[in-house]
Amino acid sequence: MSKVRGGYVRPVDFKHGHVDMSHGGGGRAMAQLIEELFVREFDNAWLRAGNDGASVTVPPGRMVIATDSHVVSPLFFPGGDIGCLSVHGTLNDVAMAGARPLYLAASFVLEEGFPLADLRRIVASMAQAARDAAVPIVTGDTKVVERGKGDGVFITTTGVGVVPDGIDIASDRARPGDAILVSGTLGDHGVAIMSLRENLSFESTITSDTAALHGLVAAMLAAVPRIHCLRDPTRGGLATTLNELATQSGCGMVIRERDLPVKAEVAAACEFLGLDPLYVANEGKLVAIAPMEESEALLAAMRAHPLARDAALIGTVVEDPHHFVQMQTTFGGRRNVDWLTGEQLPRIC
Amino acid sequence: MCLALPARVIALPTPDAAVIDIDGVRKTVSLELVEGVAPGDYVIVHVGYALARLDADEAQRTLALFASADASALAGPEQPS
């Protein structure tokens, strides 16, 4: 990536311009876009140095690397956009391993014709999210595909972090008797997205819960270092996450419907569409599994944090060779909370 | 059968349409299949249409019936057809 040299260069037209194939061609146009948009917005020494990769120092200890591609549609939704979502998502993946995130990388696949005004909005949002999280985006890449071969923009982010000593969090560490906690209300993000889907539109004040959770995780680990599992219930919702953890840990789970935090509006929207909040995506929540005797302390630490005021103890890990996740319904009966079948689609029957 | 929900009518933007609300979620639905619906009424909504007006008195009566289930062990059924 080289600095644009020479005399006057007309600035990139972010108001009315569109992405075109030259922006991915490796030539002057691409360099100019990178400098006037990415370097300017992300604004740090690594990007200003103009190297292809970033040279960083990392503290000693176990490292965590996580990567995520973001293909959300629509790109802009109540409470966020693909930009901040891509930053939060990878920060969260790093945090779910108990690690402190240190650096991010971001690569973009842009579709020819995508409005530069939207691109700038997205990049600015990413920059803000990275600043708020105090984790810089130190390197990146840009490619352009022909019109029709992309969905406006795809973003892939990669993050690295370091795991503090004494922390051992993994998906197979849940044990019978452990407590299961969630950090807040379920289904907000998925419903916020659905409300914008063509032909399903309804009005509501529901906004996406997209947020970076590493600060919350740090506070939780400070209170309870012995946390066994952490995971953020994104696609497929809480149900999918619990089933994954149950299978990987070789145990079962029993949760209580009455203890699940769900906003009234989200519950209503799910009723409308025939969706189950348990399967709806979250982007700013986490599931924690910890020894039962630590659950009170953990819950207190979570509720003290602004991102987890609605944290709740929702169930217990149990012995079960079939790895079922079961739920005590508010009604008094029991039911399986099974793996998601395909993609959750609204229904009329 | 089919997924249908009781929802409160909050406005009638045209004679044939109603804005309904359930706990803050709002949608515009058709009133082509019902008559005499006014704001404040509850209607049963299915695939974007109101199918019936919900009778609030009967709803209360039904809830009372549930509550009396224990007590009516010796009494005969009183539910009208």
Add this chain to the structure above:
Amino acid sequence: MKYIDEFRDGALASRLSSAIEREADGKRAYNLMEFCGGHTHAISRYGIADLLPGNVRMIHGPGCPVCVLPIGRIDSAIDLAARPGLILATYADTMRVPASKGLSLLKAKARGADIRMVYSSADAIRIARENPGREVVFFAIGFETTTPPTAVAIRQAQALGLSNFSVFCNHVLTPAAITNILESPEVRELGTVPLDGFIGPAHVSTVIGSQPYEFFAEEYCKPVVIAGFEPLDVMQSILMLVRQLNEGRAEVENEFTRAVSREGNAKAKALIAEVFELRSSFEWRGLGEVPYSALRIREALRDFDAEVRYGIAYRQVPDNKACECGAILRGVKKPTDCKVFGTVCTPDNPIGSCMVSSEGACAAHYTYGRFKDIPVVAAAS
């Protein structure tokens, strides 16, 4: 949610549970069929079976319009969607139903067919208006609850002169299906599958009223209780059926009085009669040909009939030989009686109609009730 949450109250559920337990005669069994797929879903989702005594057994009937849609009809829908430039508008429920050649509407969409999921028939009309140069077909499915919305759409298309809009009609009728079940040999013969009473569908009944069920009560001497959609409604209706059977009555009772009257919705019924007429026969997946059980668009409105416009010829496609759906839909067998249940046939890979939609007996049991099949039950804390 008003009129919803109160009808899901756990404390009232235990009262009703105790009442049913107390009033059910220990010396006999009560085999009750809930016809409507929505009730099947509610029973599974709320674990209602846990709250019933062992001698009250719920049998899941064929009231799921997606489940009973024959493979051949989905094939026709896929063929329509494959026509260049045609837009197929459908409820999302049909998207995953497996059709012939390993296809489904979802897969056809992935291959480039313009298939759009809609919440309402009104959305299909809007799509037709917004795309005047393209043919738009609305894939209409459902029982009597969903039929009036289709009728409204056809009327609107007529009023607007929408020449690019048509409907592929697969609407089916509840009373015909109940008759078919009651006429099946296993049910008629005493001692094989006793079917003691019915829980009638909630929302279908808001349209057709309670009157059509009187025939079943009289002719077959089976009590019918029309139940609201919520789990407390279902339990109250079970209690009412238990009482009728104890007293030797076979009447139609209405538990869903807050939305159902004897006559139903006259306006909706009139509109259905204006737009549709009876087909002499229609294939139901799992039940075979059922006479006078389905609707087609009237001759006068044939401009809006996709079957006429596109010359759709129905091809019967048999179900997999291992599939026990036919028996399960009649209540003769349970999902766990089927050899392929849970192994080859799962919600991710449904072989037959009962697994295809989340309301089908097999899908509901698989998703919500499988833990009951396992002898070693996880210890709940």
